[in-house]
Amino acid sequence: MPILVMKFGGTSVATPDRIRRAAKRVGVEVAKGYDVIVIVSAMAGETNKLVGYVGETSPLYDAREYDAVVSSGENVTAGLMALTLQEMDVPARSWQGWQVPVKTTSAHSAARIEDIPPDNILRKFGEGMRVAVVAGFQGVSPEGRITTLGRGGSDTTAVAFAAAFDAERCDIYTDVDGVYTTDPRVSQKARKLDRIAFEEMLELASLGAKVLQTRSVELAMRYNVKLRVLSSFEEQSDEAGTLVCDEEEIMENRPVNGIAFSREEAKMTLVSVADRPGIAAAIFGPLSEAQVNVDMIIQNISEEGRTAMTFSCPVDQVRRAEKALQDAKERGEINFQELIADTDVAKVSAVGIGMRSQSGVAAKMFKTLSGEGINIKVIATSEIKISVLIDRKYMELAVQALHDAFELEKA
Amino acid sequence: MPILVMKFGGTSVATPDRIRRAAKRVGVEVAKGYDVIVIVSAMAGETNKLVGYVGETSPLYDAREYDAVVSSGENVTAGLMALTLQEMDVPARSWQGWQVPVKTTSAHSAARIEDIPPDNILRKFGEGMRVAVVAGFQGVSPEGRITTLGRGGSDTTAVAFAAAFDAERCDIYTDVDGVYTTDPRVSQKARKLDRIAFEEMLELASLGAKVLQTRSVELAMRYNVKLRVLSSFEEQSDEAGTLVCDEEEIMENRPVNGIAFSREEAKMTLVSVADRPGIAAAIFGPLSEAQVNVDMIIQNISEEGRTAMTFSCPVDQVRRAEKALQDAKERGEINFQELIADTDVAKVSAVGIGMRSQSGVAAKMFKTLSGEGINIKVIATSEIKISVLIDRKYMELAVQALHDAFELEKA
Numbered sequence: 001m002p003i004l005v006m007k008f009g010g011t012s013v014a015t016p017d018r019i020r021r022a023a024k025r026v027g028v029e030v031a032k033g034y035d036v037i038v039i040v041s042a043m044a045g046e047t048n049k050l051v052g053y054v055g056e057t058s059p060l061y062d063a064r065e066y067d068a069v070v071s072s073g074e075n076v077t078a079g080l081m082a083l084t085l086q087e088m089d090v091p092a093r094s095w096q097g098w099q100v101p102v103k104t105t106s107a108h109s110a111a112r113i114e115d116i117p118p119d120n121i122l123r124k125f126g127e128g129m130r131v132a133v134v135a136g137f138q139g140v141s142p143e144g145r146i147t148t149l150g151r152g153g154s155d156t157t158a159v160a161f162a163a164a165f166d167a168e169r170c171d172i173y174t175d176v177d178g179v180y181t182t183d184p185r186v187s188q189k190a191r192k193l194d195r196i197a198f199e200e201m202l203e204l205a206s207l208g209a210k211v212l213q214t215r216s217v218e219l220a221m222r223y224n225v226k227l228r229v230l231s232s233f234e235e236q237s238d239e240a241g242t243l244v245c246d247e248e249e250i251m252e253n254r255p256v257n258g259i260a261f262s263r264e265e266a267k268m269t270l271v272s273v274a275d276r277p278g279i280a281a282a283i284f285g286p287l288s289e290a291q292v293n294v295d296m297i298i299q300n301i302s303e304e305g306r307t308a309m310t311f312s313c314p315v316d317q318v319r320r321a322e323k324a325l326q327d328a329k330e331r332g333e334i335n336f337q338e339l340i341a342d343t344d345v346a347k348v349s350a351v352g353i354g355m356r357s358q359s360g361v362a363a364k365m366f367k368t369l370s371g372e373g374i375n376i377k378v379i380a381t382s383e384i385k386i387s388v389l390i391d392r393k394y395m396e397l398a399v400q401a402l403h404d405a406f407e408l409e410k411a
Numbered sequence: 412m413p414i415l416v417m418k419f420g421g422t423s424v425a426t427p428d429r430i431r432r433a434a435k436r437v438g439v440e441v442a443k444g445y446d447v448i449v450i451v452s453a454m455a456g457e458t459n460k461l462v463g464y465v466g467e468t469s470p471l472y473d474a475r476e477y478d479a480v481v482s483s484g485e486n487v488t489a490g491l492m493a494l495t496l497q498e499m500d501v502p503a504r505s506w507q508g509w510q511v512p513v514k515t516t517s518a519h520s521a522a523r524i525e526d527i528p529p530d531n532i533l534r535k536f537g538e539g540m541r542v543a544v545v546a547g548f549q550g551v552s553p554e555g556r557i558t559t560l561g562r563g564g565s566d567t568t569a570v571a572f573a574a575a576f577d578a579e580r581c582d583i584y585t586d587v588d589g590v591y592t593t594d595p596r597v598s599q600k601a602r603k604l605d606r607i608a609f610e611e612m613l614e615l616a617s618l619g620a621k622v623l624q625t626r627s628v629e630l631a632m633r634y635n636v637k638l639r640v641l642s643s644f645e646e647q648s649d650e651a652g653t654l655v656c657d658e659e660e661i662m663e664n665r666p667v668n669g670i671a672f673s674r675e676e677a678k679m680t681l682v683s684v685a686d687r688p689g690i691a692a693a694i695f696g697p698l699s700e701a702q703v704n705v706d707m708i709i710q711n712i713s714e715e716g717r718t719a720m721t722f723s724c725p726v727d728q729v730r731r732a733e734k735a736l737q738d739a740k741e742r743g744e745i746n747f748q749e750l751i752a753d754t755d756v757a758k759v760s761a762v763g764i765g766m767r768s769q770s771g772v773a774a775k776m777f778k779t780l781s782g783e784g785i786n787i788k789v790i791a792t793s794e795i796k797i798s799v800l801i802d803r804k805y806m807e808l809a810v811q812a813l814h815d816a817f818e819l820e821k822a
Contacts, residue, residue, distance in 0.1 A: 016464055016467045016468050019468070020468075050487060053427055053487070053491055054490075054491070054494060056427045057427050057430065057431075057491050057494045057495050057498070058494040058495065058497065058498045061494050062493070062494060062497055062504075064504070065490040065491075065493045065494045065497070065504070065505055066490070066494075068486060068489065068490040068493075068505050068507070069486070069487050069490035069491060069494075072483040072484075072486045072487050073483075075479060075480070075483045075486075076461060076464070076480050076483050078479070079465075079476040079477070079479040079480035080464055080465070080468050080476075080480060082473070082476045082479075083465060083468045083469040083472055083473060083476045083477075083480075084468050084469065086469065086473055086476070087468070087469045093473075093475070093476070094476055094479050096479070096557070098509065099555060099556075144510060145510075146507070
């Protein structure tokens with residue numbers, strides 16, 4: 001029988017009653033003839049409670065014990081979901097990560113799935129089981145310790161199972177009904193997309209449209225797993241939600257499919273840096289060691305052997321960045337006259353795979369912003385994305401203006 | 412290094428702060444040179460919460476899923492305890508049942524421990540680990556599913572580890588500071604016993620002095636594990652609490668060491684039963700099938716081929732007993748004239764291994780009760796126990812009078 005993977009997030013399984021609703025959705029797919037692998041998160045709030053216990057117990061905790069504690073929430077949901085399905089006369093059983101087994105690396109709290117031997121679950125499907133309920137977010141290390149994949153890891157579990165079992169599709173049930181052209185709280189004209197390409201989803205996810213964990217999208221892209229994002233709180237048809245898929249499966253590629261944004265950005269400028277070979281490495285090495293997530297980088301044209309280097313990073317990493325750079329200066333590794341931090345900026349990005357083949361997108365974006373009197377501080381582009389840093393107070397205005405300019409409200 | 416097993420119950424690990432207090436006790440034993448195996452229960456209230464979820468989800472639940480859900484509370488405590496010990500610079504790690512492994516039968520929710528191979532934990536002790544924190548109450552079946560040992564099973568886990576690792580002692584930390592001659596709420600003169608024999612403890616435990624799970628005491632007796640019961644809420648010396656041990660290790664055996672009682676008893680009498688071979692089996696077979704816990708049984712002298720049969724059982728099983736017996740009568744398996752239930756009785760027992768070698772204990776007991784004007788309804792005796800059924804309203808009076816008569820307040 002064809003296999004379907006269905007993943008339910010924390011809000012979708014927050015109470016026994018919600019678990020029942022989710023189980024009914026599973027029952028619908030079983031009735032269609034699918035063998036189903038259900039991946040569950042912990043009941044909403046449980047993981048935070050457990051993380052709180054760990055923090056209270058040990059500020060610098062042993063990640064192996066953290067994983068052992070924090071993974072227990074998913075085990076509870078998996079058992080309850082299996083029981084609920086059994087109550088509906090659907091043959092089901094729960095699986096914890098080590099029982100499958102979900103083999104991961106030993107990088108506790110950020111483990112990577114290495115292998116999911118499908119034999120045990122396939123044998124049970126062969127014996128008449130129709131649903132395998134698997135605790136998401138967890139696995140087992142080569143040493144036999146419990147690992148977790150990091151926050152949001154259940155999405156990754158779901159995609160990895162879809163790949164390992166060659167599933168027809170991986171449905172991610174969550175509390176939103178799909179991927180939107182932008183955040184509906186910022187633009188009322190935001191429209192749900194029926195389909196979106198993996199690459200676009202990656203840009204949107206990492207830019208703040210927190211629907212799917214980035215890693216899960218990367219994995220889906222690598223193994224060409226059809227991912228569908230849909231709401232567990234609405235009646236669903238086969239066409240509901242947003243399908244995240246290969247760009248070949250998307251008929252018409254508009255130049256821009258979404259406007260993403262990130263509110264808490266900072267722009268930092270090193271003034272009058274000695275411009276010599278290796279200077280970029282000397283600057284960004286210490287930043288990387290200090291775990292500063294540098295995003296955009298711009299180097300001015302050099303004059304008389306000196307230049308200005310500008311980069312952006314999240315606002316809450318500015319202190320760390322300043323310290324790392326001052327320390328490097330004191331160690332004589334870099335030399336700059338001044339370090340200016342502008343903590344009052346936001347990033348707005350236009351994303352679309354159609355950009356590759358259509359010109360004029362950047363020009364239209366800049367013209368739109370200038371038409372609203374918005375000054376662009378930094379520009380960065382990739383094949384399918386154009387990002388700008390602007391004053392934070394203009395962020396909503398910029399998103400709405402760009403959404404209008406690219407006519408994203410139209411299907 | 413000698414090995415010590417320490418078990419902490421739910422109230423002793425109810426919060427991160429209490430876990431810290433428990434960990435300090437563990438640290439004291441580590442400092443003395445012990446390698447310690449700590450067995451933990453779930454944080455107080457957690458198991459009930461999980462049992463509630465299961466009940467809400469599925470009234471007739473699959474015990475395998477029940478076990479998978481309900482065992483997760485202990486995993487959380489084990490991880491937190493290991494983290495707390497690490498914070499105190501004590502090398503520790505947590506172990507879930509399947510990791511040790513604690514091999515059990517497949518009787519889910521009431522599994523029996525079959526084997527605990529000590530190799531994995533001993534290897535870690537050899538590598539410098541000082542404390543193995545083990546999730547109590549759980550194990551793994553031959554099929555690789557998670558099992559639980561039934562409520563209170565963590566005591567049994569502790570004793571089984573003490574036996575498997577040949578531990579010097581098994582310390583059970585709980586919310587009482589030891590075993591008393593009777594319930595201090597009933598007699599203010601109740602005195603904590605320094606030592607008590609396994610057999611006495613078994614009689615006291617099954618009679619309602621709910622300090623230790625009966626099975627754990629049986630197991631300790633079989634493998635001659637020295638068990639100590641003590642409070643996790645008081646500063647402890649080496650002599651604290653009550654040592655449950657072989658009777659040879661108790662110097663002076665008084666005839667009576669404790670007065671136990673059970674408030675919610677019922678006395679049932681079958682009037683005018685045809686007295687024929689096999690009649691007892693015909694009566695108590697159906698009761699056993701109906702899961703009625705029959706305690707005392709008395710058969711009157713037969714007259715003209717008819718007799719009266721009296722037995723006691725918990726009050727809340729009277730309805731079930733009546734139905735089972737009426738059904739058997741209707742099926743023609745037994746024949747009685749009348750079934751009388753007296754639901755207003757209590758059981759009081761005097762327990763002591765010294766009884767074996769000292770006569771006059773029963774006589775003293777009966778005389779004491781008669782001196783208080785208390786009528787005895789049923790008497791049952793074993794080697795080390797004399798039990799009587801009396802009107803419930805006299806229960807406290809009987810306990811206090813017997814406690815005085817056997818001078819149990821004196822050390």
